[in-house]
Amino acid sequence: MxxxxxxxxxxxxxxxxxxxxxxxxxxxxxxxxxxxxxxEKAGLADSCAGCPNQAIxxxxxxxxPDPDLDLITARLAGIKHKIxxxxxxxxxxxxxxxxxxxxxxxxxxxxxxxxxxxxxxxPSIPKMLGVETETIHVSNAGWSPAWAMDNLAVMSIxxxxxxxxxxxxxxxxxxxxLIKQFLKDVEWGDLDFLLVDTxxxxxDEHLSVNTYLKGSGIDGAVMVTTPxxxxxxxxxxxxxFCRKAGIKVLGLVENMSAFVCPKCTHASxxxxxxTGGGRALAEEMGIAFLGSVPLDPRIGMACDYxxxxxxxxxxxxxxxxxxxxxxxxxGTVGLDPLEVMPDD
Numbered sequence: 152m153x154x155x156x157x158x159x160x161x162x163x164x165x166x167x168x169x170x171x172x173x174x175x176x177x178x179x180x181x182x183x184x185x186x187x188x189x190x191e192k193a194g195l196a197d198s199c200a201g202c203p204n205q206a207i208x209x210x211x212x213x214x215x216p217d218p219d220l221d222l223i224t225a226r227l228a229g230i231k232h233k234i235x236x237x238x239x240x241x242x243x244x245x246x247x248x249x250x251x252x253x254x255x256x257x258x259x260x261x262x263x264x265x266x267x268x269x270x271x272x273x274p275s276i277p278k279m280l281g282v283e284t285e286t287i288h289v290s291n292a293g294w295s296p297a298w299a300m301d302n303l304a305v306m307s308i309x310x311x312x313x314x315x316x317x318x319x320x321x322x323x324x325x326x327x328x329l330i331k332q333f334l335k336d337v338e339w340g341d342l343d344f345l346l347v348d349t350x351x352x353x354x355d356e357h358l359s360v361n362t363y364l365k366g367s368g369i370d371g372a373v374m375v376t377t378p379x380x381x382x383x384x385x386x387x388x389x390x391x392f393c394r395k396a397g398i399k400v401l402g403l404v405e406n407m408s409a410f411v412c413p414k415c416t417h418a419s420x421x422x423x424x425x426t427g428g429g430r431a432l433a434e435e436m437g438i439a440f441l442g443s444v445p446l447d448p449r450i451g452m453a454c455d456y457x458x459x460x461x462x463x464x465x466x467x468x469x470x471x472x473x474x475x476x477x478x479x480x481x482g483t484v485g486l487d488p489l490e491v492m493p494d495d
Contacts, residue, residue: 163395217362223334224366226293229341230265232484233364235372235398239385241351243377244406246270247454248444248476249348250279252373254459255477255492257303262343262491265296267333268307269360270350271326272319277309281457286310293338299457306337323355330359351385353392361396370484371399373441376432377407378424383432390436401483402439404476405429407446411468421446441479444472 184198193199194209202208227233236249249266256264268276277283277297285297287310296304308319308329321329339345347364350356361369372393376386386403393400405428409418424431433440447469453460464470478488 219331219335220363220366223331223363226335226337227339227345227364227367230339230345230367231343232370233345233347233368234370234401234480234484235347235349235360236375237349237357237372237389237393238375238382239351239353239387239389239392240376240382243375243382244444245351245375246275246279246348247450248373248375248404248406249346250276250454251450251460251473252477252480253280253299253303253344253346254461255473256344256346257300258459258461259491260302263302263304263341265304265306265339265342265345267337267345267347268305268309269330269333269347269356271308271321271329271356273350274307274309274319276348277305277307279454279457280305283309283315283457290338293336294332295338304339304342306333326355327359330356331363334363353389357392358396361398365397369398371401373401373480374403374438375406376403376429377422378405378420378428379422380424380426382422383426383429386432387436390438400436400438402441402479403429403433403436404441405443408443410446413467416468418445439479439483441483442472442476444476445469 181204182198182202185202186192186196186198194205194207199205199208234252236245236252238245246268253264253266256262266276266280268274270276277285280299280303282297282299282305285305287297287306288295294306296306297310299305309315312319347360349360374386374389376382390400392398407422408420408428410421411418426432429443430440445468447464447467449464449467450460450469453463461470461473474492477492481488481491
């Protein structure tokens with residue numbers, strides 16, 4: 152008989168309620184009046200006397216809410232909008248879109264933007280924003296982020312590596328600890344936007360970010376996909392994760408929707424949609440469709456050189472499409488779209 156996940160050992164609700172710690176492994180079923188293995192009274196309550204699990208529950212740590220959550224909330228109090236960039240699929244352009252959004256918001260000199268790279272094992276944001284060689288400076292106020300522009304701050308594990316090609320071979324708890332430090336110890340200051348780039352999936356990094364940011368408030372998440380069904384399949388799972396975790400889905404962006412020839416302007420569907428692509432998925436899931444961004448090799452070139460695509464190729468079809476995405480996103484968080492991204 153094939154294995155099944157219909158009745159998993161730990162429910163999704165339990166994981167979302169206690170995302171940063173695993174429940175203790177008990178040697179007997181929980182008794183009727185058990186306070187709960189993760190309760191602050193676990194192993195200490197009167198009903199625990201004589202229970203085979205008493206020693207296990209009493210020694211299991213930590214218990215209760217994380218005391219650092221209040222510190223994180225206080226640290227992030229000066230940030231107006233916090234936006235996650237998600238996709239269950241790798242290679243769809245999450246980091247690229249994060250950089251595009253950061254540059255777009257930063258084009259308004261009155262905005263101050265921060266980008267937090269939570270892709271611990273594959274940090275690419277510093278390269279794309281042109282700050283790959285920067286390092287973290289520590290002061291009494293905390294860790295100082297790197298500044299890609301006068302109003303664009305960046306934090307990534309890349310700044311902490313002795314060699315830029317070093318692999319990060321970490322288990323989940325260590326990743327969680329670094330993400331907490333990025334939020335608790337980094338001197339973000341007053342920001343208009345904090346964009347959080349995430350790795351593929353619905354696991355450790357996503358649970359950590361959601362838990363640590365919940366107290367200070369998350370505006371929501373932007374989903375990124377490509378047109379083909381293989382990508383849409385994973386994005387459906389990511390949307391389901393957001394709904395279970397209580398994260399508002401601000402909208403969906405279809406990346407690499409077509410290739411527009413720079414000479415003849417003919418559009419070719421490189422990743423042809425078989426089920427309607429991102430627009431159909433957004434309609435199916437009841438979320439906003441923020442727009443389609445065509446495939447443009449110059450986007451990759453701008454990222455390789457750490458330059459702003461908006462400044463380098465302002466008249467390209469991809470740039471115009473990205474501006475519409477930015478305006479749509481601005482509207483979903485209650486801002487004036489034309490104030491964030493004015494018409495040319």
